[in-house]
Amino acid sequence: MKMDKILDKENERLKTLIDNKAAEIGFETKIIYDGVAFPKKYTDSNPRVLWLLKESYETNNCYGWHVSNIEKPIPQMHKNGTLRQVCRISYSILNNSNYYKNSSVSDIELLDSFQKIGWININKIAAGKKSPNDLTFRYNIWKDILKEQITTYDPDIIICGNTLQYLTRDNFFEKSSNNRRAFKEGRQYCYYLLKDRLYINIHHPSYFKIHWNECLDEVLNAVSCWDKEMEKKIPVFNR
Numbered sequence: 001m002k003m004d005k006i007l008d009k010e011n012e013r014l015k016t017l018i019d020n021k022a023a024e025i026g027f028e029t030k031i032i033y034d035g036v037a038f039p040k041k042y043t044d045s046n047p048r049v050l051w052l053l054k055e056s057y058e059t060n061n062c063y064g065w066h067v068s069n070i071e072k073p074i075p076q077m078h079k080n081g082t083l084r085q086v087c088r089i090s091y092s093i094l095n096n097s098n099y100y101k102n103s104s105v106s107d108i109e110l111l112d113s114f115q116k117i118g119w120i121n122i123n124k125i126a127a128g129k130k131s132p133n134d135l136t137f138r139y140n141i142w143k144d145i146l147k148e149q150i151t152t153y154d155p156d157i158i159i160c161g162n163t164l165q166y167l168t169r170d171n172f173f174e175k176s177s178n179n180r181r182a183f184k185e186g187r188q189y190c191y192y193l194l195k196d197r198l199y200i201n202i203h204h205p206s207y208f209k210i211h212w213n214e215c216l217d218e219v220l221n222a223v224s225c226w227d228k229e230m231e232k233k234i235p236v237f238n239r
Contacts (some may be wrong), residue, residue, distance in 0.1 A: 003039075004040035007036060007152075014117075014152060014155060017145050018124050019031065021145060025125075027187055030125050034119055034152070035058075035118060035120060038116070042117065042118060045144060046156075047094075047156035047157050048153070049093055049117045049118070050121070050157070050168070051119045051161065052146075052160045052161070052164075053204065054131045054162045054204065055125070055127040055131055057124075057127050066159070070136075081206055082205045085205035086113045086114065086117075086119070086154035086205050089205070089219060090113045092216055092219070093106060093223055096220070098213070098216065098220065118153045121152075122138055122163060123141075125138075136166070150172070155199060157199075157203065157226075159219070162189075162204045174194070175192055179193045179194060183202075183215075189201055189202055189203065193226050196225065198226040202215055
């Protein structure tokens with residue numbers, strides 16, 4: 001069976017896990033699903049990129065968006081908000097293109113890059129527009145499902161929007177001073193070079209008080225460093 005077909009089935013399994021957990025905590029009507037919406041594009045991508053962000057929000061009982069809904073360019077791509085930054089950074093990684101080069105990329109090309117990635121949130125329930133600084137409570141609710149998602153999607157690169165601290169807290173991977181590299185701005189912004197995966201922690205993509213072109217240069221440098229050190233492996237989606 002083709003990898004994307006296997007991942008289709010795995011998506012259904014993960015959806016059931018999310019449904020069950022949401023029902024357990026009494027929020028089954030406020031789920032915002034995340035994950036890999038286009039399995040074939042994701043499994044065919046090199047590298048496979050997965051984002052770990054915080055939570056989606058609801059306004060006037062309109063529960064944001066689901067990753068599976070993004071099938072055509074949407075208004076948010078025309079702004080300098082979360083979705084557009086995710087699209088631009090993902091495009092740059094997948095096409096080895098710096099921030100200035102991709103400034104003229106069409107929305108269709110950005111959409112294609114978005115469809116090639118995975119996107120998961122720590123919190124699967126619709127929240128307010130502003131997330132708390134500490135998501136530990138929400139993380140503890142969903143951490144087992146987050147582990148299942150990461151294991152299932154088996155990404156080459158995980159980009160954390162100021163969320164890496166939750167993974168390191170629970171020893172999602174072996175970290176040491178030997179595989180950690182710091183970015184210029186802030187000790188928490190860094191990357192970990194592992195043999196089979198690259199973890200990158202950057203500002204949340206909705207954050208606007210930085211020079212994103214410089215951040216992206218550091219991201220691309222991290223990808224280049226990891227690319228030189230790791231041996232490419234064949235992805236397996238049979239867990």
